[in-house]
Amino acid sequence: MQKLLPILVPLAVAVTVPAFAQNRQVTGQVLNATDRTPLPGVSVVIKGTTTGTATDPDGRFSLPLPADGNPTLVFSFVGFEPFEARVGDNGTVPTVQLREKTTELNDVVVVGYGTQRKRDITGSVASISAEQVAETPIARADQILQGRVSGVQVTQTNSEPGGNVSIRIRGTNSINTGNEPLFVVDGFPGAGDLNSINPSDIESIEVLKDASATAIYGSRGANGVVLITTKKGKVGKGTINVEAYTGVQIVRHKYELMNAREFASYLNDVNAGSQTLPQPYTQEQIDALGEGTDWQDAILRPARLSNYQLGFNGGTEETRYNLSFNFFDQEGIILNSGFKRGTVRLNLDKKISQKLSFNFSSQVAGTFEKRAFVNSQGGSFGGALLDALRFNPINPVRDENGNYTYSNTPLPYVEDVGNPVAFAEKVKDQRTTARGLFNVAANYELLPGLTLRISGGLDYNNLQIDGYRPSDVFLGRLTGGSANRTQQNRYSWLNENTLTYDKKLNPDNALNVVVGLSEQQFYGNDFNSAVNNFFTNTLGSDNLALGANIQTPNSGRYTNTLASYFGRVNYRLFEKYLFTVTMRADGSSRFGKNNKWGYFPSAAFAYRLIDEPFMKDFTALSDLKLRVGYGVTGNQEINNYQSLARYDVGSYAAGTTRLVGLVPANIRNPDLRWESTAASNVGIDVAFLENRISITADAYYKKTTDLLLRVATPRTTGYGDILLNAGSVENKGFEFALNTTNFDTKAFGWKTNLNFSLNRNKVLDLYSVTELPVGASSSSLFVGAGLGNTSILREGEPIGSFYGYQFDGLWQTEDEIKAAGRTGVRPGDPRYVDQNGDKAITAADRVIIGRAQPDFIYGVTNTFSTGGFSLNIFIQGVQGSNVLNLNRYELESGITTTNKLKTVVDRWTPENTDTNIPRAGSTIRRSTGIVSDVLEDGSFVRLKTVTLSYALPKFSKVLKQASVYVTAQNLVTITNYTGYDPEVNSFGRDNLSLNTDYNAFPSTRSFTAGLKIGF
Structure with missing residues (x-):
């Protein structure tokens, strides 16, 4: 053994020295740069090698180093940007902070x-x-x-x-x-x-x-x-941004109406067989007529559109600002109509200290609207456009003296209406609004993660309506000129106070809690006055004292209050289990004294499946999240004081004295409360190929109960109906959204966004009845026309179900009429299906003939980019809806003494029986009511927007960006609908008269060019 020592000792030394060198270690900690919390599971690898480790639950790591040199460590973690750090001479690295990737998910x-x-x-x-x-x-x-x-x-x-x-x-x-x-x-x-x-x-x-x-x-x-x-x-550094665009709008589609020769022949056919009147036109006069006046062209025009924007933005860590000025000006394609808007916005954010900050947002706006949309009977439909569709094309816009043709001729063969161009040019209907919207908030950090926010806001809106119908146009002839002035003031104030606790408790748990209370009050007052019989039109409505006949003025005032308590908890576990619980209590003055308060809870859960370790093998997946939720929400959108016993003003004449009193207006309901909608939702979010493809899909079910429903009452009550919580409606549907990055290179980029939705609506319960005919076109608009209700509410059917008679062609011969046992019709009149076989067409023969709500809707956007150019193409579509074309109802039959569609040239005659257009003078369609032959397919595919832009080269150091662009809107619409546009509802937001087209303002196709500059 002693002989071996001289050999073993040097060998042991030779072996142990490198071993001791390998014991050199580097230690450190990795934090989230956003909230400085530890990040567990971060990969730490010596660059250029396979030697590595992972951080522990506290974000710490320890890694052996090679004997020589100071290597570089590479830190990587899912969802965070990779980071590199060089080991110091002392074998340490500074605390590493990883930043989350700026992806869409973050x-x-x-x-x-x-x-x-x-x-x-x-x-x-x-x-x-x-x-x-x-x-x-x-x-x-x-x-x-x-x-x-x-x-x-x-x-x-x-x-x-x-x-x-x-x-x-x-x-x-x-x-x-x-x-x-x-x-x-x-x-x-x-x-x-x-x-x-x-x-x-x-x-x-x-x-x-x-x-x-x-x-x-x-x-x-x-x-x-x-x-x-x-x-x-x-x-x-502060920036200045300037944008301006201007363009032109043209009518997208017009009705093809009869020309002068065709209308004269039609009037002769209508008058044929008259025992009291001669024919309105001789054949010689008809032969001498040409096209006549196109009254649509007379009132429609190419219309200008422009917008100007100036913005200032910038600030420091302590003070940030955004100030903008805007002016928007849009002419209407009908003469003397248009809309202007001017706005000033100032948003300020001020940091007083590390704990205290203020936010201020504000906008002051003014709008001015000129309308040409009050009809000859003074209602809310039509106006110049309605008369342009009806007026005799034989008549000129102006007479031989250069004055407007006063009214329609020849009487009594035509309807007595006014010159539509005179109407558009001379009748005034102007609306001016002034609005201020302000909100200020103070934020104070009471403790780390705990913030108190106190905010107050004000929304003020003043509307003034100014109208005048001069005595020298047809509309003002009976009143000697008439003026009206209306002023409406609306304002509300808001106070909200919230506490927010937002804290990542540890690497595995994060909590966000919001609790608050809110109060909002609404106020309004109205005043209206009207005067007739002006001896001069010079001042119009600017001096109502010039009118001799003062109408009864009216005024009103209202207020309502909403007080609320609310809270929400968001909890994240392991960054992949996500929980949300919400609760809100609302108290409203609108509801009955027994039900002032309503309570609205919800809960949701999401599971980020992509973050499970076993999903790492699915490398094509970038994201996968499952969602499920359920909750209850409410609807309080009714007029004020509906739960109370109210009175209306009543008056009557006693000789020459007008006596004024009060009459009961409604039955009180102290139990009136919110509509309640319980809804469930199941969804999935999935992405592939580093988020180049992402999909969101949701399926939902909603049931609304305790509907705020007007229910008919017995006549013995003295009232027509009462507002109750009764009935229910359901909606269920599916939504799908797809976003793709098809190409993403320096030379070329292409992105696509697609969305698709379908919804199925059903009336479940109507309380005391199983069906209820409804529809706004049974109003005074068609008094005497026999039009009746246009829709029906029926249990098991959707809201917006059109209700009427099924068209079955035309009666051809007297023998056919006699064999069917019908009376009151002639050959050439429309024939409708006798649903119950009683040989008469009565209300009992009405059926559901179509539905306003579509089968599905969709939109597709494609964005292409190359060099400095960008092309954006947006397509919108609606499939499976019906539109009730009441214009066609009038222009193919209806009032027989007005102009008609060109299709009526092919009307039924004994020599022309292969047609579905009724004979001249037939009034059966108009006197019957809603019929299926004027219910049209409202499906459409629209090339909604095409924008081509070019980023200009930077030709100045002070110029940050500059681009020019051109845009076309409503460029192409593919549809079978024959009216101005299939996207229409003449009754606005009325729930019971959906997709009804009666003389709606024509849609436009527009072309604009613009410039954006930033300094």
Whole structure:
């Protein structure tokens, strides 16, 4: 052994020295850069080798180092940016902070009373960014939702400049109350009409669709919630942004009407056989006629459209600002109509200290609207356009003296209506609004993660309506000129106080809790006055004292209050199990004394399956999240004081004295309460190939009970109906959204966004009846026409079911009529199906002949980019809906003494029997009521928007960006509908007269060119 020592000792030394060198270690800790919490499971690898380790639950790691040099460590973790750090000479690295990847999943989304990462959302929420808003020149903020969000149907009910849209999120819940969503602008709920909101100021729009997302708004969340966030100041050097665009609008489609020769021949046919009147025109006169006056062309024009925006943005860590000025000007394609809007917005964010900050958002806006849309009978339909469709094309716009043709001729062969061009040019109907929307909030951090927010807001809206009908136009002839002035003041104030606790408790648990209380009060007052019989038209409505006949003025005032308590808990476990629980209690002055308070709970769960270890083998998957939720929300959109016993003003004449008194108006209902919508939702979010393909799909079921329903009462009560909580409606549907990045290279980019939605609506219960005929066209608009109700509410059928007679061709011979046992009809008259076989067409033969609600809706957007060019193409579609074309009802038969569609040239005669157009003078269609031959397919595919933009090279150091663009809107519409546009509802947001077209303002095709510059 001793002989071996000289050999073993040097060998042992040689072996142990390298071993000791290998014991050199590096230690450290890895944190989340956002909240500085430890990150467990982070991969730590020596660069260029396979030697590595992972961080422990406290984010710490220890790793052996090679004998020589200071290697570089590579840190990587799912969802975070990779990071490299060089080991120091002392064998250590500084604390490593990893930043989350700026992927779509980590985008911050605005939700009720807070924000969340998209990856953490448990409900159904869709988001539209400022970039998407900027892609299309729009007049109203809500128009951007059209065709871009699954589950949201947006209908342009009135294409008139300044006209409204109707929005349905996941179907129609209510029958007699509102179905529009709640709009929240910068935290202010109940923002109402969005005409005064400048779209260029919008940073993002979030649409809350399911109950787990909307329950935080309780009694106003049943129809969905739309959150609009305007642009805030950004830290950095101040920027100046300028945008301007201008363009032209032209009518998209016109009715083909009879020309002068055709209408003269038609009038002769209508008058044929008259024993009292000669024919209105001789054949020689007819032969001498040409095309005559195209009255649509006479009142329609190419119309200008322009928009100008100037914005200032910037600030420091302590103070940030965003200031913008905007002016929007849109002429209407009907003469003397248009809409203008001017806005000023100022948003300020001020950080007083590390704990205290203030937020201030404000907008002041003014709008001015000129309308040409009051009909000759003084109602709310038609006007210049209605008369243009009816007026005799033989008559000129002006007579031989250059004056407007006063009225229709020749009487009594034609209807006595006024010259539509004179109407458009001389009749005044102007609306001016002034609106201020202000919100200020103070935020104070009481403890780390615990923040108190106190906010107050004011929304003030003043509307003035100014109308005048001069005595020298047909409309004012009977009154000697008439003027009216209306003023409406609406304002509300809001106070909200919230406590938010947002804390990552440890690497595995995170908690976000919001509790708060809110109070909002609404006020309004109205005043209206009207005067007739003016001895001069010079001042119009500017001096009502010039009118000799003063009408009874009227005025009113109202107020209502909403008080609320609410809370929400979001809990994250292991970053993959996500829980949300929400509760809100609302007390409203609108409801009965026995039911002032309503309670609206919800719960949701989401499972981020992608974060499970066993999913790492599925490398093609980038994200996979399952969602499920259930909740209850409410609807309080009824008029004020409906639960109370109210009185209306009543008056009567006693000789020459007018006596005024009060009459009971309704039956009180102290038990009146909210409609209640219980909704469940199941959804999945999945992405592939590093989020190049992402899919969101949702299935939902909603049942609305305790409908605020007007129920008929016995005549012995002295009232026609009472507002009760009765009946129920269901909606169920499916939504699908697909986003793909098809190409993403420096040379070429192509992205696609597709959404698809279907909803099935059904009336479940109508309380005391199983069906109820409804429809606004039974109003005074068609008095004496026998039109009747247009729709029916029937248990088992959807809201918007058209109700009428089934067209069955034309009667051809007297023998055919006699064999059928019919009376009161002639050959050439329309024939309708005798459903009950009693040989008579009565109300008992009416059936459901179509449905307003579509089978499905969809939208597709493709964005292409190459070099400095970008092309955006947006297609919108609606499939399976019907539209009731009441224009055709009038223009193919209806009033026999007005102009008609050119199709009537092919009307039935004994020599022309192969047609479905009734004989000249037939009044059967008009006297019967709603019929299926004027119910048309309203499906359409529309090339809604095409925008081509080019980013100009930077030719100056002060220039940050510059681009030019051209946009075409409503470029192509593929549809079988024969009217102006299949996207229509002449009765606005009326739930019971959906898709009804009677003289709606024509839709337009527009072309604009614009410039954007940033300094």
